[in-house]
Amino acid sequence: MSRTYMKSTIGLLAASALLLGTVSGGITAQSGATLPTGWKTPSELYAMLAKLPADQLDRILYEGAKKEGALTYAGPFEESQMAKLLQGFMEKYPGINSKGMGGQQEDISNRVIAEARAKRSSFDIVSVGTFLGEYRETGALAEIHDLVGNARYPAKFRGKDFYSWNLLSMVIAYNTNLVKAAEAPKGYMDLMDPKWKGKFPVDNSPDTWVFGMLNKWGYEKTHDFQKQMIQDQKALIRKGHTNQTNLLVAGAFPVAIELYSYKIADMKNKGAPVEMVIPQEFVSAEASGVGISSRAPHPYSALLFARFHVDPEGGQKILAQFGRVMAHPDTKLKYKELQRLTDKDTLDRMSVLTAAELAKYSEPYTRIIKEIYNPAFRGK
Numbered sequence: 001m002s003r004t005y006m007k008s009t010i011g012l013l014a015a016s017a018l019l020l021g022t023v024s025g026g027i028t029a030q031s032g033a034t035l036p037t038g039w040k041t042p043s044e045l046y047a048m049l050a051k052l053p054a055d056q057l058d059r060i061l062y063e064g065a066k067k068e069g070a071l072t073y074a075g076p077f078e079e080s081q082m083a084k085l086l087q088g089f090m091e092k093y094p095g096i097n098s099k100g101m102g103g104q105q106e107d108i109s110n111r112v113i114a115e116a117r118a119k120r121s122s123f124d125i126v127s128v129g130t131f132l133g134e135y136r137e138t139g140a141l142a143e144i145h146d147l148v149g150n151a152r153y154p155a156k157f158r159g160k161d162f163y164s165w166n167l168l169s170m171v172i173a174y175n176t177n178l179v180k181a182a183e184a185p186k187g188y189m190d191l192m193d194p195k196w197k198g199k200f201p202v203d204n205s206p207d208t209w210v211f212g213m214l215n216k217w218g219y220e221k222t223h224d225f226q227k228q229m230i231q232d233q234k235a236l237i238r239k240g241h242t243n244q245t246n247l248l249v250a251g252a253f254p255v256a257i258e259l260y261s262y263k264i265a266d267m268k269n270k271g272a273p274v275e276m277v278i279p280q281e282f283v284s285a286e287a288s289g290v291g292i293s294s295r296a297p298h299p300y301s302a303l304l305f306a307r308f309h310v311d312p313e314g315g316q317k318i319l320a321q322f323g324r325v326m327a328h329p330d331t332k333l334k335y336k337e338l339q340r341l342t343d344k345d346t347l348d349r350m351s352v353l354t355a356a357e358l359a360k361y362s363e364p365y366t367r368i369i370k371e372i373y374n375p376a377f378r379g380k
Contacts, residue, residue, distance in 0.1 A: 035064050042142040042292060042299035049303070050145045057147070058307065062093055064300030071098040071301040074112065075127035075290065076105045081322050088318045089308050096301050105129040106205075112293070116140035121295040124302035125309075128162050128289035133359035136161070141291040147303060150310040150328075156354045157287050157327050164287035164354060165309050165316070167325040169341055170209045170258045172277040173245075178254040187280035188225070191233070191257055198234040200255045201244045204377045207358075207365060209258040212284025212351035214361045226368055229257075230376050237377045249274055258284070265335040266323040276337060283341065283350045286358065287327060 036048040049057060065071075073086070082100035090098050101108075101123065109131040115121050116138035128135060135141050141161040148163045157164035172191070174184045185191050191200060203209075213222045229235045236253065238244050245263050248256050249272045264276040290309065292302045309315040312328045320326050323334045325341055333339055340346060353361075 035060065035067075042294060042296045042302065045299050046142060046145055046147055046303065050147060058304070061300050061304040061307070065093065065298070065304045066095050068298040068301050069095060069097055070298050071096055071125070071305055072101060072123050072297070073098070073125040073305070074101045074103075074108050074123040075125070076108065076129070077102055078322075081319060084321075085309075085315055085318055088314065089305055092308065092314065093304060096304075098301075098305070105131075109134070112140050113138050116294065119295065121293040121297065123293050124296040124298045125305055126291055126293055128291055129358070131359075132162065132289065132356055133362060135291065139294055142294045142296065142299070142302075144292055144303070144306065147307075148310055149307045152329065153310070153327055154329075156352070156357075159289075159354070159356060162289040162291040163306060163310060164289050164327050166288040166319065166327055167285050167341075167352070168208060168288055169261045169283055169285040169325060169350070170212070171261045171264060171283070172255065172257055172279055173248060173259045173264045173274055174255040174277065175248055175251055175253075176273040176275050178251060181275070184275070184277055185255060186277065188257065189281065191255070192228060196233065196255065198236065199253055200233075200257050201236040201238040201247070201253060202229065202257055203241055203244065204237050204239045204373060205369070206258055206373075208286045208353075209284045210365050210368060211286070211353050211358055211361045212282065214364055215351045215353060215357070216282045219364045222364075223368055223372075226372050230372050237373065245274075261338060261341060262323040262325060262335075265337040268337065269323075269335055278340060278346055281349070283346060285341075285350050285352045287352055287354045289354065289358075 036045060039045040039048060049060065052060060073082070075082070077100060079102070082102065086098040086100055090096060105127060108127060109129055112123065112126050113131070113134050143160050144163070145160070150158055150163050153164065172185055185196070210222065210226065213225070235257070238247070241260055242263065244256055245259055245267065247253065248259070249267060261276055264274055268274050290306070292299070292306060296302045310328065312330050316326045316328045316331045320331050320334055323338065325333060325338050
């Protein structure tokens, strides 16, 4: 799943945080709060915090976070979205210098795993992607118990060491200047028609889509479809879903087989000649997973941010402004096109994969990529 990623690193510095201390809605830490003692790891701290009355938790967390004064989030965010999210966090909790470190999910996860093996961590909050298995094997994630505050989320969006904040769904899309609605493909099998041969792209790392296909179709059918698509239909292997979306808008090809729904909805509502098609066979979707590092340098700030991240009046509300399909059931979606993804008929066909389920399909997915995608991609 090659996504749109931040260029490298963004930082919202302490000076900004100090200015934000006067913003309306900010929370004031109460000095004198008694913080837990005797803990050595974030997991041990969170086990202690789990025994506190719920109405005291945010006050204790903010007191501890103020003493830490910092937070680092590593995740595959677009720069503007990360900046807005962290700004909102600092507005509510002044005094916590928060910065985001971006890149591709694979690069982030490789660094998280390497640091876990070295028994250290540069990050507090880390995106999980398809790497939950490796994170758990290396002890990269802290146990967060039920402290995140996402009890209203679907059960599969919660785990002992991760939480989900967003639903990334894949759709077919077409350029309305090049394809009439009546001629647009209705599903994946339609794109196996010879008339689409060599006319649509697919990402060189299409993991969300293929994981969903494996979940719905099993290995053999998925393998055969992917082989036919690459070898017979001559799908155009390209790197980056945002790159493909931009090329589709520019008319480089008439249709695309697996793009992010929120990106298509956003560009359409900005006037781009694109339309999404919810595939009739199934919809691949990933419940984006995030965890707290088991050696987080700022464990109070990390848990405080996690609670803000899933709050429908906090992080969920902020990120919904970018057209995301949020995990909280009460979050209002920005675009009507995305509302279709929450219709009962679509949800019944949706292959929603959590971090745990993504880990389950990692091995067969890797086989498909090595056997079918890599040889074709190297030939470009």
